[in-house]
Amino acid sequence: MSLAQALAAHTPSKPGPKCAIYRLFQELDPDDAAALTEALADKNRWPHVDLARRLRAEGYDVGRDSVSRHRKGDCACGTR
Ligand SMILES: [Zn+2]
Numbered sequence: 172m173s174l175a176q177a178l179a180a181h182t183p184s185k186p187g188p189k190c191a192i193y194r195l196f197q198e199l200d201p202d203d204a205a206a207l208t209e210a211l212a213d214k215n216r217w218p219h220v221d222l223a224r225r226l227r228a229e230g231y232d233v234g235r236d237s238v239s240r241h242r243k244g245d246c247a248c249g250t251r
Pocket of ligand 1: 190191192193240241246247248
């Protein structure tokens with residue numbers, strides 16, 4: 172492939188929020204999404220690290236920083 176062809180074939184990097192929580196919501200069925208919304212809102216029952224650890228145990232690649240940023244609205248899908 173020539174450089175010209177390679178450049179012509181380029182598509183922009185995936186658009187949209189890169190927040191791990193946002194991506195997770197895309198994978199969840201409505202029941203799970205509702206439960207996760209509740210867990211995210213309940214900071215006493217679910218400290219960042221506990222929620223992240225639980226999600227990872229369930230096979231979802233979410234770090235505590237992602238949980239923290241999402242809760243604070245500092246992530247790409249922030250509500251500000
Ligand atoms: Zn987010």
